[in-house]
Amino acid sequence: MNLTISGHHIDVTPAIREYVQNKLERVKRHFDHLIDVSVILSVDNLTEKEKRQKAEINLRMSGKTVFVESVAQDLYAAIDTLIDKLDRQVMKHKDKVQNHNHETIKHLAESENPASAA
Known part of the structure; x- marks a missing residue:
């Protein structure tokens, strides 16, 4: 995973960088993936x-890109x-x-049961 933390009109201190990294561990x-x-x-x-x-994040994962933004009075609250x-x-x-993967198996099993019972 490539992590890029940048700041606009703000200096990204090591404390802020570590705070963001610790919070991303939850995700x-x-x-x-x-x-x-x-x-x-x-x-x-x-x-x-x-x-x-303001804090924004652009997260790319396999099959999808997620963009989220948050605005607050305090930077830590926004994060x-x-x-x-x-x-x-x-x-x-x-x-x-x-x-999605499990539903296809369920539908296949349900469609086979009525045909065999009749």
Whole structure:
């Protein structure tokens, strides 16, 4: 897995880098077929003073690309909500991949049973 962490109008400190890496471990625990992860941390000059810190992630995995963004007052809070959203999407993709393969076997077994019973 290639991990790229970059910052726009912000310096990415080793503490922030380590925090993002630790949070991404949760996603890798659920689904380890990740190819490339790109994290962009930025500070926006918005009129709303509450939500200036922005975190974005672009995650490529086998068969799908997931983009998630989060905005908050604190950068660490933005990263936390970002990882929560990402984890939900990765789990949803994992369920779709796993259920798709099992449903075909179920449908084949169900279609054979009525034919043999009649």
